[in-house]
Amino acid sequence: MTEIELLYILISIFAALSAILVFTQKKLLHAAIALTLAFTASALLFAAIGQTFIGLLQLLIFVGGLSAYLIAAVATEIKGVSMLRKGTFAVVAVILALAFTAIALSLPGYTYSASTFQQSAASVLSTDYIMLFVLALLLFSTAMGGVLIIKKFRKLVI
C-alpha cells in the first residue's frame, strides 16, 4: 500500500465516521456539525485526487454556506431530539455496507488523471483570484461572528 492510498483510506474513514456521527448525536446542533465534517471530508477527498477546484467549491458551497445556514437555523434547538432506533440503524448499515463492499471489490481498478481543465482552473484561482477568495473568507468569518453575537444576545432582543 502506497502513501497516497493510505491517505485516501484515512480520509474515507474520516468521512464514514462523520456520517455515522450525524445519527448518533442527541442534539440537532451536534448532528449539523457532524454533517459539516462529512462535507469537509468529501472536499478533502476531491482535493486529494487532484480535483482541487471541485474540492474548493464543495468547501465554499457546502461547508461555508449550507452548513453555516443549517447550524444557525437549528442552533436554537436545545432539547434532546434523538429518535434513532440504534439496533435497526446498525443492522441496516452493516448489511448494506457489506453488500456494497462485495460489489466494489468486483469492479476493475483504474488510476486517476486530473483533467487539464481542473488543473488550470485551480491554478488561476490560486493566483489571479486569490484576493476574491480572501474577501470571501473575510465575509464568511464576519457572518459567523454575527451569528454568534446574535445567538448570545438573543434573549435580550426577543
Added chain:
Amino acid sequence: MIFPYFIELAFILFAIGLAGIAADRHFVAIIIAVEIILVASLVALVSFFTSTAAVSSGPVLMLISIWAVAATEIIVLITFYVYMKYNGINFDITGLSKMKW
C-alpha cells in the same frame, strides 16, 4: 487500483444514509440522511470522471445539479423546520399522516 476506494466510500456513505432514513424518525435527521446520500453521489460522480481523462460538460452539469438539489433541500428543510417548530408540530414523522393541517 484507486477507483474502487472511492466507489467503496460512496457505497458506504450511501449505506449509512439509507440506514439513517430507515432507522430514524426525526424529520430533520431524515433530511440530513438524504444529504449524506447526495454526498455519496458526489463522491461517485467525481471519482468516475476523474478516472476518465476526457473532459466533457455532462458530468460537470450533473455535479452542479447535485449541488443545486442539496442546496434546495437545505432551504426546504429550514423552512419546514421553522414552520413545524413555531406551530407546535411534532417532528416524529410517524405522526405526520395528514396532508393538510
